[in-house]
Amino acid sequence: MSDQKVAIVTGSARGIGRGIALKLAQDGFDVAVADLPAQREDAQTTLDEIAKLGRRAFFRPTDVSDRDAVFGLVDDTVAELGTLDVMVNNAGICQIVPITDVTEEQLETIYRINLFSVVWGIQAAAAKFGELGKEKGKIISASSIAGFEGFPILPAYSSTKFAVRGLTQAAAKELAARNITVNAYAPGIVDTPMWTYIDEEMSKLNGKPIGQNFKDMVDTIALGRCEYPSDVAGIVSFLASDNADYVTGQTIIVDGGMQYS
Numbered sequence: 001m002s003d004q005k006v007a008i009v010t011g012s013a014r015g016i017g018r019g020i021a022l023k024l025a026q027d028g029f030d031v032a033v034a035d036l037p038a039q040r041e042d043a044q045t046t047l048d049e050i051a052k053l054g055r056r057a058f059f060r061p062t063d064v065s066d067r068d069a070v071f072g073l074v075d076d077t078v079a080e081l082g083t084l085d086v087m088v089n090n091a092g093i094c095q096i097v098p099i100t101d102v103t104e105e106q107l108e109t110i111y112r113i114n115l116f117s118v119v120w121g122i123q124a125a126a127a128k129f130g131e132l133g134k135e136k137g138k139i140i141s142a143s144s145i146a147g148f149e150g151f152p153i154l155p156a157y158s159s160t161k162f163a164v165r166g167l168t169q170a171a172a173k174e175l176a177a178r179n180i181t182v183n184a185y186a187p188g189i190v191d192t193p194m195w196t197y198i199d200e201e202m203s204k205l206n207g208k209p210i211g212q213n214f215k216d217m218v219d220t221i222a223l224g225r226c227e228y229p230s231d232v233a234g235i236v237s238f239l240a241s242d243n244a245d246y247v248t249g250q251t252i253i254v255d256g257g258m259q260y261s
């Protein structure tokens with residue numbers, strides 16, 4: 001039997017997704033790097049780093065809010081890399097908008113990208129695991145500490161991340177009979193372009209200098225430093241591994257000590 005392992009990581013042109021893609025490559029996975037078409041240049045950096053680790057990878061332009069695109073991503077991954085073992089639904093966006101101002105269009109956008117995408121990823125991966133006759137499969141999605149506690153000025157974002165936990169539990173129960181595990185990770189304050197955006201938007205609202213809002217949040221972390229994509233990748237590596245075969249329906253907080261559940 002082949003010992004080849006293949007993972008898809010959405011939103012892996014940069015940030016946490018890139019960190020996860022590199023860690024899984026270190027773990028011996030070949031990786032489909034999925035991101036928006038405009039992210040091709042950043043995606044190439046992810047591909048180059050995976051190549052240095054001696055694993056195969058390819059860039060599949062994908063808008064994860066589009067169901068057909070996600071199913072196409074899964075099909076193309078198997079065509080290109082030979083199989084599928086792990087699906088990481090990582091891509092997401094943040095919006096800094098108070099609850100009093102949130103528009104219908106903003107809600108639709110963030111729900112399609114942060115939540116619908118997770119449904120499509122679960123559906124497409126579960127269907128493919130069945131088609132391939134896999135004995136097991138792993139699906140791992142991005143929640144957040146904002147999925148455990150609502151954050152002011154992030155109401156829509158927080159609600160999508162709460163919803164990811166609900167989907168994760170329900171899908172885990174449904175798919176357990178097929179030995180497909182469904183889990184999620186909940187990072188804290190991670191140093192990525194998303195937090196650059198959050199910091200800038202918060203500065204516009206509260207007048208603090210650029211960088212100050214990020215620093216203020218980091219100052220509340222028990223371990224005394226901000227989080228890096230590699231910190232998140234360590235948890236995803238575990239959830240993707242045989243060591244996590246008996247873990248399902250869980251959303252694991254990885255935040256350096258901010259929230260305790």
Ligand SMILES: NC(=O)c1ccc[n+]([C@@H]2O[C@H](COP(=O)([O-])OP(=O)(O)OC[C@H]3O[C@@H](n4cnc5c(N)ncnc54)[C@H](O)[C@@H]3O)[C@@H](O)[C@H]2O)c1
Pocket residue numbers: 010011012013014015016017034035036039062063064065090091092093094113142143144145186187188189190191192193194195
């Ligand atoms: N940065 C943090 O502090 C933090 C904390 C908790 C959870 N998260 C979650 O982790 C995930 C990754 O966050 P990040 O900080 O790396 O963000 P990021 O903005 O740095 O990177 C996100 C990536 O997703 C891609 N993406 C966005 N919309 C997409 C779409 N429709 N289709 C395909 N790709 C798309 C972007 O192009 C980008 O490459 C997100 O789901 C985010 O909500 C981040």
